[in-house]
Amino acid sequence: MTNKKSDAAPPSSLKPDLHHQDEPGHEHSHDHDHSHLDETAIRVRSLQSLLVAKGYIDPAALNEIIDTYETQVGPRNGAQVVAKAWSDPKYLAWLKQDASAAINSLGFSGRQGEHMVVVENTPDVHNIVVCTLCSCYPWPVLGLPPSWYKSAPYRSRVVEDPVSVLKEFGVTLPNHKSISVWDSTAEVRYLVIPERPIGTEHFTQEQLQDLVTRDSMIGTGLALVPGNPPLNPVSV
Numbered sequence: 275m276t277n278k279k280s281d282a283a284p285p286s287s288l289k290p291d292l293h294h295q296d297e298p299g300h301e302h303s304h305d306h307d308h309s310h311l312d313e314t315a316i317r318v319r320s321l322q323s324l325l326v327a328k329g330y331i332d333p334a335a336l337n338e339i340i341d342t343y344e345t346q347v348g349p350r351n352g353a354q355v356v357a358k359a360w361s362d363p364k365y366l367a368w369l370k371q372d373a374s375a376a377i378n379s380l381g382f383s384g385r386q387g388e389h390m391v392v393v394e395n396t397p398d399v400h401n402i403v404v405c406t407l408c409s410c411y412p413w414p415v416l417g418l419p420p421s422w423y424k425s426a427p428y429r430s431r432v433v434e435d436p437v438s439v440l441k442e443f444g445v446t447l448p449n450h451k452s453i454s455v456w457d458s459t460a461e462v463r464y465l466v467i468p469e470r471p472i473g474t475e476h477f478t479q480e481q482l483q484d485l486v487t488r489d490s491m492i493g494t495g496l497a498l499v500p501g502n503p504p505l506n507p508v509s510v
């Protein structure tokens with residue numbers, strides 16, 4: 275089994291389609307606004323402008339929500355959950371029985387995290403999370419989803435061929451290991467508890483947290499092995 279930290283480096287084939295203005299050689303004979311935003315961003319901005327103009331949303335409140343999830347909430351929260359689960363068998367049992375309550379006890383709760391389920395990786399089973407319909411994701415413990423998580427290639431291919439998708443993330447599992455793919459919905463959000471790396475028996479929870487990557491909690495990565503620096507050391 276190999277592991278490569280790939281948190282900020284989505285495999286090229288899983289990258290979402292970008293606006294065609296970025297394609298070299300693309301002929302621009304038609305007349306449109308050459309914005310640097312991609313098509314989705316333009317649509318979102320248009321919708322936001324309309325909702326603000328009609329008084330349905332408050333731009334200040336919207337900015338506060340975005341700031342919260344970009345700067346205050348993120349995968350470090352999930353890493354605390356995993357490190358505690360690795361260190362405390364009673365907490366792990368609680369997580370398996372009632373993940374929402376166990377996660378809430380660490381202060382992580384809120385939108386998109388109301389109905390949590392944890393799935394634990396074992397020597398025989400590897401778990402991967404996807405939302406085949408859209409981009410459901412446990413915000414309170416992982417922050418905002420990476421772009422590849424929302425991309426159509428990831429959402430379809432991870433169901434059909436998880437082995438090759440994992441390979442693109444730098445993860446190769448032993449042949450005997452089975453893979454379970456969990457489809458998030460508006461009702462249930464999943465958090466993967468990766469396998470605890472060997473050689474960490476005497477690690478404190480703080481030290482363990484540093485080994486837990488975002489991708490390892492989605493299932494597209496593994497926890498880092500101490501003393502074995504990631505091949506692609508890009509921060510989340």
Ligand code: FE
Pocket residue numbers: 405406407408409410411458459460
């Ligand atoms: Fe969704």
